[in-house]
Amino acid sequence: MARNNSRFVEAHNKLLTICDKMEIGETLQSENLLAADLGVSRTVVRSVLARLDEIGLIAIDGREKVIRRRTTPQDRLERPATLLTIEELEGRFLDWVLRMDVPPGTALNVAQLAKDFAVAPHTLQEFLSSLSRFGIVVRRPRGGWVLHGFTREYALELSDFRTLLELNSVRHLVALPPEHRIWGQLDALEQAHLGLLNRIERDFHDFSLLDERFHEAINSVVTNRFVKEFQKVISLVFHYHFQWNKADERTRNADAIQEHLAYIDALRSRDPERAQAAALCHLATSKQTLLKALKANSHTD
Amino acid sequence: MARNNSRFVEAHNKLLTICDKMEIGETLQSENLLAADLGVSRTVVRSVLARLDEIGLIAIDGREKVIRRRTTPQDRLERPATLLTIEELEGRFLDWVLRMDVPPGTALNVAQLAKDFAVAPHTLQEFLSSLSRFGIVVRRPRGGWVLHGFTREYALELSDFRTLLELNSVRHLVALPPEHRIWGQLDALEQAHLGLLNRIERDFHDFSLLDERFHEAINSVVTNRFVKEFQKVISLVFHYHFQWNKADERTRNADAIQEHLAYIDALRSRDPERAQAAALCHLATSKQTLLKALKANSHTD
DNA sequence: GTTATGGTTTTTATTATAATAAACATAGCG
């Protein structure tokens, strides 16, 4: 009753498949080889073999493992409900906070949340601890967690920080040689923007994703793990709010496309000042959009 | 055998002190008031009262809690060894990594480390999880942790990121009005630098701390939680490496003081370009110092 | 009506333990 035994079950069922491919009376490979084939440790293989012996599928005699009968569907074990990993949890949690519009200052109940998200309480705890680095949640003095974002303050600071990082990327980008992959990417992105502009009436929802791809491309020219780590949070927050601010979504997205196109042009000019100006202009609009989205469903006054 | 009962013990001993101040035959306050006085919940007060009743110090009769005898030293409970909190752990851990010069790629043994640091394994686990946001450690696919920093790459990226943040701070700083507290702080820092320069032959060790204070002051003008969070890690890493790179420590620190003084002058000029140039100059030196420190005891080639 | 207390529920932090992996030792075969 400690770890979940999904590894054991998986190996067990895989071994059944192997047995199916062999004849009755044949002998299985050595434990070491089986372990390598199944991608698990020998310990697991041994416990699987012990079980197969128990249900009479094979007969273990010293190092002889003889297949005794064909497998039946009943032999297969049910895989236990697999819990989310900490990586999968990240998206779900931010989604929950932003979508459910959880007010800042809410005390988070680890046990309850863990149940809701179908993770071990411990996993959630760890995750919250890592989120606390971004100030989204804070640890209370004697245990427990409080949701601290997303206030207006937070949004402002996040936007400012984003601007800081992206202007840095822009400065790097314009200095790149013509043969760098980024220029081709920008061309492709330009085409995608023009394409979306043509069918904006219907597909304006697609902009959110395009926006993410666009900024990701620009920031990809900087190879810095700290920049990248933050980019993840930033793009998540902006992405979600983009989706939910339904007011004027069509015209807003159409305008943003125009800004992106101007931004791309400015980058192509290789003129650092012009490029930074275009970036600033678009990022300012983006900031306003985020603030409006917050105000729309605000606990934040 | 779950939580440690330090809260109970603390409340217990405090209540003994309260009893000492009262006469035999007097009655104690209500549970609620005691709880407020001791700063704990009523549950703790109740278990403490139950124990005091048991050892015959007081007699509980309904809501009457009569003091029966004087307290003796034997009544006091030994406080259990208090484990480190996650905040205290941070410094200790980075200290260990940098001081012991743990090579990148080392697998971290949670149970062992937890013992060494005198924390619950769980606390260490959480802490590692939060550190993983900075890429110092990474989680292995099937449990376990690997130390990933501090390679030359990491140091370079950290330096670059630091430069990015600090230049931003400088741009903010030079735009601040003369009555802002920062100008007074800079004056004080200048005096401290000049003072240290006079006794550099003897006290060159003190520079590390002064350096930290200096950069902290400059970055304090930006009120951004993301900037602040990173500053913590950055200053830790630089601070430690400063201390351990013993080569030419005296002259190196004397030179750095000169750079700081020029930096302060440039800030006072309120000229953004000049200030940024001075900042860049000093940060570049700092980067070189860090790289040299890494090379000196390098696993990183 | 107000305050104090007894009991109950919730929630968090820690410990014990099962599942896994790895290391080591031993036996069998060529």
Added chain:
DNA sequence: CGCTATGTTTATTATAATAAAAACCATAAC
């Protein structure tokens, strides 16, 4: 004698169980 396969032991992580603490509610006393 050397190599490989298996048996045994040990170490380590993830999770379930659980104790401590806090919060809550209902009842009793003044």
